[in-house]
Amino acid sequence: MATRRVEMDGQNLDFDHGAQFLTAHGTLFRATLQATHAQPWPDETRQVGFPRMSSIPRALAQGLDLLVSHEVVEIVGEPGAWRLRHVPVRARQRVLRPEQAPTEEGPFEAVILAVPAPQAAALLAGPAPHLSAVVAEVRMAPCWTLMTAFEERLPLPDSMRMPGGVITWAARDSSKPGRDADRECWVVQAGPEWSREHLEDEAPEVASALFAAFAALAGGGLPQPLHVAAHRWRYALVETPLGAPCLWDPALKLGAAGDWCIAARAEAAVDSGAAMAAVLAGSAGPGGG
Ligand SMILES: Cc1cc2nc3c(=O)[nH]c(=O)nc-3n(C[C@H](O)[C@H](O)[C@H](O)COP(=O)(O)OP(=O)(O)OC[C@H]3O[C@@H](n4cnc5c(N)ncnc54)[C@H](O)[C@@H]3O)c2cc1C
Known part of the structure; x- marks a missing residue:
């Protein structure tokens, strides 16, 4: 749940270049979205951070001792x-x-890791090889993401989903609530297959390729962009989850949580975190520290 801010001629261009929208299946995440002032986009079934996606983790982090x-x-x-x-x-x-x-x-x-599975597996390899081996079974797909902006409005719908192609999602980020509607900011995601194939390519190269694919999608022509950049999410979407809400070794007092325990969406990360907290609270015993 991230937002990239680019300054251009004294103006800001904002791109939610990670999670695009959030859906709540359960009460905990519904309450989390409410408490962090998420807003519907384009209808009640999808929620977004207000005025940007990163507002949600920022609100949740308030009062925590973070480094x-x-x-x-x-x-x-x-x-x-x-x-x-x-x-x-x-x-x-x-x-x-x-x-x-x-x-x-x-x-x-105690230490709880709340990082993508491959990074958790690497960190656990030393102190807890058995946990590391379990986490290493989780599969996560990458996602190359294009951020681009224009002076004029493109004749396209606010969001498009196209499974199976080079581009699988494109959205007019500036159509989300609280964003500057005069800025024509777009976030365009490559599919997992294309992203894997181009994983180690340089970002400018990928930005050009995705911009060309986006132009083709828009009917062959796009105006001169104000901004074009690509971001690589190396561990974006969970393909094979752990199949348990969290991991905890009570003897070692080491644990791990994240969306990858359950499913490929932010709600799964919250549910996994809550499960981890419950296990930890239980293992501390009544009144325990
Ligand atoms: C491109 C993209 C699109 C997505 N679209 C959607 C969507 O539309 N809807 C939806 O619900 N979900 C979506 N998701 C998934 C959603 O973002 C995740 O489910 C959620 O962010 C997972 O939260 P997390 O806390 O488990 O992990 P993360 O959000 O990955 O957070 C882990 C954090 O740990 C940090 N970290 C990693 N290693 C270390 C280390 N060694 N030391 C310190 N810090 C470390 C990382 O930098 C990161 O900040 C999308 C994800 C991506 C990448």
């Missing part, structure tokens, strides 16, 4: 006294800064 733009590279220590080694990353590119030695944080009684 962002740091990547945990290793879990060391022992059960009941885990320490996390982390390094700063340049937020946008997620490039590690090798010049910096990892900082250590801890000791922590």
Whole structure:
């Protein structure tokens, strides 16, 4: 649930370049969307963050002690006294800064990983190889995403879903509630097959290819864009979930949660987190810390 902001001639272009809209099947997520002031788009069945998708995680994070733009590279220590080694990353590119030695944080009684399955599997390989092996069975597909903006309005509907092609989704992001409707901002997603095939391509190359595919979709011609960029989500959509709401080893006091436990949507991440919290609260015992 992310929003990319681009400054152009003193104006902002906003793109929800991750999750496009949210659907609530259960009461917990419905309540979460309500509490974070999500709004319908284009009808009550789909909700979006207001005034941008990142407003939802921002609202949920209020009051939490967070350290962002740091990547945990290793879990060391022992059960009941885990320490996390982390390094700063340049937020946008997620490039590690090798010049910096990892900082250590801890000791922590328990550690819960809430990161994509392949990244959780890598971190668990040292302290909990049996958990790592289970998580490694989860499959997640990538998603190359094009962000583009125009001076004039395109003669296209606000959203289009096209399963099976190079482009599987395109949406006029600026048609969502609370966005600047005068900005013609589009988010265009490549399908999992195309994204896999082009996974290691350079972003400018991918942006050109997806822009051409979008132009073809629009009937062959698009006006000169104000902005064209591509973002690679390496672990976007869960293809094979874990099939359990969360993972927890009570002896090691290590756990993992995320959408990948249940299904490919944000509601699954919330449900998995709630399941993890319940397990953790139960394992602490009545009145436990
Ligand atoms: C392109 C795209 C489109 C989507 N569309 C939809 C949609 O329309 N509707 C919907 O419901 N869902 C959609 N989803 C899925 C939705 O975004 C996920 O279900 C949800 O974000 C999962 O939440 P999470 O907390 O489990 O993981 P994430 O949102 O992936 O959060 C994990 C976080 O951990 C961080 N991280 C990873 N490794 C480390 C590390 N070693 N150290 C520190 N931090 C780390 C990551 O940077 C990330 O911020 C989409 C996802 C993508 C990528």
